[in-house]
């Protein structure tokens with residue numbers, strides 16, 4: 001009798017452990033957030049299996065794959081990357097910011113709730129970005145895990161020696177890990193450089209990886225050569241250069257699109273911010289032209305990283321969630337496209 005009782009007890013215990021571990025897996029799957037461990041890091045991460053594999057067939061059943069387009073969450077102001085990490089949808093660009101001006105701009109952004117900072121090895125300001133973040137952490141403004149930092153390695157020397165260049169970025173930033181690292185431009189060594197970034201992801205030093213200045217042709221050639229679907233592609237996007245063919249192509253691959261020069265870039269902002277169509281829409285909503293352009297990007301599913309060293313502009317550029325553009329207003333801005341690139345790449 002005692003034996004039977006023990007046997008029943010063991011079965012019961014085994015059953016309960018299985019049920020608990022199932023629950024834990026379901027909870028983890030539903031969690032998400034910046035601290036969530038990535039689901040997978042391979043090409044399949046952008047896909048979901050549409051049908052259960054049929055184990056009774058001798059031939060493996062064909063799996064129908066559904067690519068998931070990343071949707072922006074306007075409540076949390078974030079998007080879930082295909083790497084399993086959450087990224088803010090508005091941030092601060094830091095091109096051309098240096099020294100104290102750069103540190104002050106990043107800290108001003110962080111104090112105004114901005115949680116996405118874009119830099120690059122080529123900007124020569126990773127040390128300042130790292131310093132600003134470390135100071136903000138020690139002053140209690142943020143925790144390291146609250147801020148999402150993107151950096152990039154450059155073609156030529158850096159991509160010829162990718163491990164060394166990536167390690168140098170990590171050391172200059174000195175904030176533990178990098179949230180997202182991009183290849184700044186296509187390069188003869190870009191596939192090898194990308195594979196090296198994949199290795200750093202495996203080592204936990206980089207969380208997500210992606211590309212910058214890759215368009216339809218470049219992506220079509222590049223993607224079959226690598227295992228990890230880029231989490232993000234960063235390209236020039238503004239009302240005068242809209243990339244309306246490129247954006248949906250990238251998004252349909254489950255890759256998030258981010259726009260650089262959202263305000264046209266230095267030397268071009270005057271014309272864009274003074275555009276009569278944009279100014280009129282801004283007037284209707286009681287916001288600035290910059291806010292209209294940034295909101296137009298967000299409604300197209302494009303992450304924005306306007307650059308600024310002016311604390312008032314930095315604050316204004318983050319206030320994008322108290323108004324929305326109508327379909328007609330979106331269409332009016334879409335009509336401004338001139339295919340006018342403001343930089344050579």
Ligand SMILES: NC(=O)c1ccc[n+]([C@@H]2O[C@H](COP(=O)([O-])OP(=O)(O)OC[C@H]3O[C@@H](n4cnc5c(N)ncnc54)[C@H](OP(=O)(O)O)[C@@H]3O)[C@@H](O)[C@H]2O)c1
Pocket residue numbers: 092093094095096118119184212213234235259260261262263264265266267269273288290291305306307308309310313314316317
């Ligand atoms: N991947 C790439 O190849 C690539 C290339 C270029 C740039 N980027 C990234 O994209 C970011 C954005 O580009 P960007 O900074 O060159 O150009 P941008 O964001 O289009 O424009 C920056 C200019 O706009 C002004 N500005 C910002 N907010 C404003 C506002 N609310 N009202 C009026 N003026 C405003 C800034 O002046 P104030 O300082 O006076 O505000 C600055 O002169 C860069 O910082 C960089 O992180 C990437």
